[in-house]
């Protein structure tokens with residue numbers, strides 16, 4: 001019998017569902033783990049809505065106040081799937097209550113909040129992680145393994161984009177249910193914390209820390225109706241952000257994110273160029289890793305598209321799923337994150353990205369926003 005890890009889920013939106021699916025799949029596909037999640041309680045402010053969510057997804061009980069959830073003796077781990085302005089308060093309360101924490105990204109509204117959160121979990125010594133889930137897409141994990149082997153040689157360039165188009169209409173309101181991302185009071189920032197944070201986390205994981213940045217941001221639509229008041233108010237988020245940076249390893253970085261790239265829904269792409277090899281990945285084709293190997297010789301040298309779907313068990317995570325050649329999808333990155341968290345409990349090791357790792361991304365985001373505001377280069 002595995003040791004149960006009783007999960008208390010806060011939030012039932014997009015991530016509440018994605019993570020719950022992860023908890024549900026973990027025991028079936030990772031049965032060897034000695035810790036396994038149990039859907040103990042779900043929490044949100046609306047009793048009707050959270051009861052419906054709990055019934056649909058199989059949570060044993062509900063709460064309408066996250067403080068009561070944290071106070072429960074039968075809860076071991078709290079999953080924070082609420083807007084960014086609530087992460088700090090909930091995470092610190094969890095640490096003080098000795099609960100494990102699985103916190104959504106970005107870690108916090110800013111670096112100062114993130115520092116407090118790091119101190120709280122480190123003082124309490126509670127297991128914790130931040131859901132930068134793209135690290136656990138097998139093709140991205142494979143890229144990490146290839147880079148760590150040294151096969152790329154000297155790294156010259158890293159570039160990443162995260163492009164969407166869902167806020168182009170001026171009629172779209174801001175703030176409140178489902179649209180909190182457009183309100184800096186709830187989100188902290190716009191595309192920088194929401195989308196670029198993913199690109200930055202992956203970049204730091206693959207290519208090391210960023211030393212300085214130079215950024216520009218734009219808010220294309222200056223006023224929107226706020227859902228809470230019905231009044232037209234100033235838009236406070238960055239709609240688009242582009243920045244260049246130096247990595248500590250001497251390579252150059254180029255990043256762009258927007259919600260105004262007509263036709264793109266969630267185009268997250270990354271590319272890394274080394275002296276010996278280049279790698280490229282695209283979220284819309286997430287099971288493929290494109291590789292150019294300078295060692296290949298002759299007329300057929302070129303980019304190859306590796307279908308990351310086993311190859312004799314060499315592809316990360318893929319031995320857990322179907323047969324070679326059958327790919328998996330977006331939701332599996334969350335299943336893998338849950339499984340890795342449970343494994344970290346088995347082994348008594350941290351599960352990356354830790355709060356401290358995620359703080360590094362927060363530092364880059366803050367430097368990017370300051371740089372755009374001041375029109376300056378900012379050290380991270």
Ligand SMILES: NC(=O)c1ccc[n+]([C@@H]2O[C@H](COP(=O)([O-])OP(=O)(O)OC[C@H]3O[C@@H](n4cnc5c(N)ncnc54)[C@H](O)[C@@H]3O)[C@@H](O)[C@H]2O)c1
Nearest residue numbers: 011012013014015044045081082083084104105106131178
């Ligand atoms: N890892 C990823 O790829 C990814 C993707 C999307 C969102 N996120 C992050 O996940 C978090 C949630 O985003 P989402 O897309 O799920 O948002 P969402 O709007 O779909 O859901 C937010 C949930 O929070 C609940 N909530 C709000 N205030 C609350 C309170 N005081 N007490 C209890 N519940 C409360 C709402 O009822 C809702 O269920 C954010 O931090 C976001 O940045 C991460």
